[in-house]
Amino acid sequence: MPDTSDKFSLRCLMCGHAMPDADINRCPVCGGTLEIVYELDRLRDEFEPQGRGMWRAFDLLPVRDRAHIVSLGEGDTPLLLSASLGPAWGLPDLHFKLEGMCPTGSYKDRIAAVSMSRAREVGKTAWAATSSGNAGASLSAYGVRAGLAGHLFVLEKASRAKIAQILMYGPRLRAVQGLGVDRDVEIQTFANVLDLCDRHNWMMMVTARKFSPFGMEGCKTIAYEICDQLGRAPDVVYVPVGGGGLLSSVWKGFQEWAALGLTDGLPRLVAVQGEGCAPVVDAYAAGRDVEPIAACHGTVSGLQLAAPPDGQLALRAVRESGGWAIAAPDPDTYRVHGELAAREGLFVEPAAAIVAAAVELDRAAGRLHGDETVVCLLTGIGFKVMDAVNRLTEAVEIPLIRADDILAL
Numbered sequence: 001m002p003d004t005s006d007k008f009s010l011r012c013l014m015c016g017h018a019m020p021d022a023d024i025n026r027c028p029v030c031g032g033t034l035e036i037v038y039e040l041d042r043l044r045d046e047f048e049p050q051g052r053g054m055w056r057a058f059d060l061l062p063v064r065d066r067a068h069i070v071s072l073g074e075g076d077t078p079l080l081l082s083a084s085l086g087p088a089w090g091l092p093d094l095h096f097k098l099e100g101m102c103p104t105g106s107y108k109d110r111i112a113a114v115s116m117s118r119a120r121e122v123g124k125t126a127w128a129a130t131s132s133g134n135a136g137a138s139l140s141a142y143g144v145r146a147g148l149a150g151h152l153f154v155l156e157k158a159s160r161a162k163i164a165q166i167l168m169y170g171p172r173l174r175a176v177q178g179l180g181v182d183r184d185v186e187i188q189t190f191a192n193v194l195d196l197c198d199r200h201n202w203m204m205m206v207t208a209r210k211f212s213p214f215g216m217e218g219c220k221t222i223a224y225e226i227c228d229q230l231g232r233a234p235d236v237v238y239v240p241v242g243g244g245g246l247l248s249s250v251w252k253g254f255q256e257w258a259a260l261g262l263t264d265g266l267p268r269l270v271a272v273q274g275e276g277c278a279p280v281v282d283a284y285a286a287g288r289d290v291e292p293i294a295a296c297h298g299t300v301s302g303l304q305l306a307a308p309p310d311g312q313l314a315l316r317a318v319r320e321s322g323g324w325a326i327a328a329p330d331p332d333t334y335r336v337h338g339e340l341a342a343r344e345g346l347f348v349e350p351a352a353a354i355v356a357a358a359v360e361l362d363r364a365a366g367r368l369h370g371d372e373t374v375v376c377l378l379t380g381i382g383f384k385v386m387d388a389v390n391r392l393t394e395a396v397e398i399p400l401i402r403a404d405d406i407l408a409l
């Protein structure tokens with residue numbers, strides 16, 4: 001086996017402490033968030049994409065032995081040029097990255113794949129996580145594939161459709177009172193799951209860089225794929241922000257791809273939140289750090305985090321990239337959710353539709369120019385919210401006809 005001891009190292013994003021790889025998930029000096037660091041100078045000459053899907057970028061993922069890879073075929077999701085909404089909004093080069101095409105229906109599969117591979121490589125016996133639903137489904141599916149038992153803590157009001165999918169994979173599931181509504185419960189839950197994992201040598205798999213710096217590396221491959229699919233970096237990328245880890249990881253991906261000379265330039269990143277739950281947007285607008293909000297009143301499943309664990313990292317990425325942050329009202333999100341289906345043929349979840357709603361708002365406000373290449377990260381598939389979709393469509397009356405009426409149409 002080749003010597004992979006120098007494949008990557010760790011560095012604290014808060015205090016800068018650098019260290020070799022170790023089975024830790026936060027900085028041993030200050031408790032800060034860890035960054036995985038690769039030798040980009042060396043890889044600039046040596047990196048050769050191999051195979052298919054997300055693992056084509058194996059050299060840039062924190063797994064040393066390919067034998068430990070846990071995969072259900074994630075990655076290589078389509079990037080589609082908008083057929084209707086883009087032209088209608090005066091944005092002929094608007095694209096949709098369809099993360100709902102991942103095996104369990106959301107981008108979280110990229111995180112789960114790396115998390116479970118890492119767990120196998122460092123010899124963990126089980127995993128534990130909190131989730132609003134999508135990460136829970138991903139981790140549960142990939143946990144089955146990895147042969148690791150799972151303990152999942154979900155929001156008190158998690159979408160029943162998401163729970164149904166999770167139950168099919170069979171992890172130990174518990175709903176936490178007040179999680180997703182109460183900030184203090186949110187902070188206490190994260191801390192307690194972390195303690196539980198430390199005590200039992202389980203892998204903490206909350207999908208945030210603050211808790212899962214290794215697994216979150218999976219997200220950045222979305223940026224690699226966008227550059228490869230476009231043949232260049234886009235001008236602007238819209239990303240939904242719940243915890244903030246996706247946006248921050250995608251920014252790392254664009255930076256790495258540029259550092260390797262695989263794309264020119266970097267996009268501006270736009271953080272999108274719902275109006276009722278927008279701590280990152282509030283911080284951006286006020287020119288300050290991200291502070292938890294007292295309570296989350298947003299209704300978009302997946303984005304209900306009052307104290308986003310990677311919120312500050314997301315804000316930093318927005319600022320570094322020259323982008324901005326915008327809050328979309330929930331009614332706009334649900335209207336565009338319907339338009340994506342009826343006008344683009346894209347059945348996504350509202351947490352994905354929100355970025356398209358933000359694009360429409362920004363274009364109307366003159367923040368986007370008509371000649372810009374814009375990418376919307378559509379994070380999950382519409383089947384994730386079938387309970388809401390059923391409520392929306394149950395009143396629609398379906399005409400009942402006889403077979404011989406068909407020719408009379």
Ligand SMILES: [Zn+2]
Pocket residue numbers: 012013014015016017027028029030031032
């Ligand atoms: Zn530190």
